[in-house]
Amino acid sequence: MAKQPGKIYLGYEDEVIGDKNQTLLNYTVNKIGGLPDWPPIENIQFSSKCPLCGLHRLLVIQCYAPLENSVYHRTLYVFSCINPNCWIQSESWLCVRTQCQEKSSNEPSAIVAMPNAETQVSWCNGADEWDENDNDAANGNFMNVDNVPSPNNAIPRNSDEDEESNSFELETVEQALGNLQVFDAHNANMSPIQGAVGAIGAPTAAAELEGGDEPGLVTVDTPTAPTNDVQALLHQTAELPHDLRSRLMLGPLQFVPKYMYVEEEWNKSSSADDKVTELLNKYTRENEIEACGGDRVGVAVGAAGDDEPYEEATPLHGDKLFHAFLTRLRKNPGQILRYSREEPPVLGAPLPSAAGTPESPSVPTVCARCGSRLTCELQLVPEFAETLRLHPTNISLAHLHFLSVLVFTCSQSCWQSSDTLVKEFIVFQPEVV
Secondary structure, three states, X not given: OOOOOOOOEEEEEEEEOOHHHHHHOOOOOOEEOOOOOOOOOOOOOOOOEOOOOOOEOEEEEEXXXXXXXXXXXXXXXXXXXXXXXXXXXXXXXXXXXXXXXXXXXXXXXXXXXXXXXXXXXXXXXXXXXXXXXXXXHHHOOOOOHHHOOOOOOOOOOOOHHHHHHHHHHHHHHHHHHHOOOOOOOOOOOOOHHHHHHOOOOOOOOEEEEOOOOOOOOEEEEOOOOOOOOHHHHHHOOOOOOHHHHHHHHHXXXXXXXXXXXXXXXXXXXXXXXXXXXXXXXXXXXXHHHHHHHOHHHHHHHHOOOOOOOOOOOOOOOOOHHHHHHHHHHHOOOOEEEEEOOOOOOOOOOOOOOOOOOOOOOOOOXXXXXXXXXXXXXXXXXXXXXXXXXXXXXOEOOOOOOOOEEEEEEEOOOOOOOOOOOEEEEEEEEOOOO
């Protein structure tokens, strides 16, 4: 990845790395998954075991990140444990940095060229495409109540005596239905007659009309109380399959290796934003004129102050930070990674406080080795999790999701001649629920 001050670079998923391309891989390749390609440094000692559960961690991403005017090749490797109880813990994630210098040349490291191809991967598109509900009879929410036959008069009768008998029975049924109570909060769209005849869509409460000596008797089946705590089940963490756990105890596995290409972030909807700004300014001016011309409107607007003619609308879900996070990502659909050593990350949730917790330790402000300022250099965004597939089965695990994974590195990229690996700081932010 090329480094320019103030620039933000976005990573996108590329094609799968086949067996024929394995020999072309090295520490200068940006990739997802696979096995780490270490630089030619002697005595690299690295343990991939998770400190929480002891299982081997998998390589999540390898990012080639040289610095301008530096003689070092520089690569970041991010690992994580896929154990459900560990995946959501920052402590189970690990980022190590390597640096090496080409012995055959004293020239600065070359900057990786930026590809210009646009991604075809979409993100969050079509989220509002819901199936239309035609309210037909098949869904149980629609019934022509004027033509509903009574259970006791299914066969037509033509005689006057039959009509009188039928009228008496209907009056009895209507009187009984007036006292009927169906305790079914999930079927609020049913009419009283639907509840009486047991219409489709009433799984928890049923009313049955019985004949015989007591034609007006109505019985209601009492709903069975749930035996499981649904809320507890939703928060319960799934376990890894036994065979997968056994394999991770013996040695590291890998995600399906894929190339990743990078391009500079740019605003694809700048013209649309200009149009929105123009309409907003027009709306503000018109409301100011209307407020000055009418006493009624003037009082309403004046109550908020002359300097506040417009108030920004709050998102329906009430979380402005998360709303801004999604809005920024949607400007470049398909992005899985954000890289910058100068610009701050795009946060969907606040960072841990200074006190911190065992699950979310506080973010240090300085490097523990040299005391230089820490900077968020690498950010994995939610779409990244969709690229993770286990090799060679190509299956995904349902719990491998997150809001952000933030990698904080030393702003001076401190390095000593005796170093082989330098550990960086990671903050894992779970999905917003």
